[in-house]
Amino acid sequence: MVRYPRGDEQLATLAARAQAVGLLLDTLRLNWVDLPEPVRHQTLNTCRELTGERAKSPE
Known part of the structure; x- marks a missing residue:
């Protein structure tokens, strides 16, 4: 499990979601x-x- 500095909940949320997507794909x-x-x-x-x-616009 990766730990993030206190107050960086947004980054922690992103990491958790990325891990969840990875597990789902697996x-x-x-x-x-x-x-x-x-x-x-x-x-x-x-x-x-x-x-x-x-965000980049789709090409």
């Missing part, structure tokens, strides 16, 4: 590339929003 025996492109884009955009990075 359980379903899926790879990132197996997900539909819109799902991948939305997931990346959500992660970027949570970390404060500007």
Whole structure:
């Protein structure tokens, strides 16, 4: 388990969600590339929003 500095709940939440997505993909025996492109884009955009990075528009 990764520990984060106190007060960085947003980063801890992002890490927990990323781990949950990874476990779900492992359980379903899926790879990132197996997900539909819109799902991948939305997931990346959500992660970027949570970390404060500007979301890139799909090309």
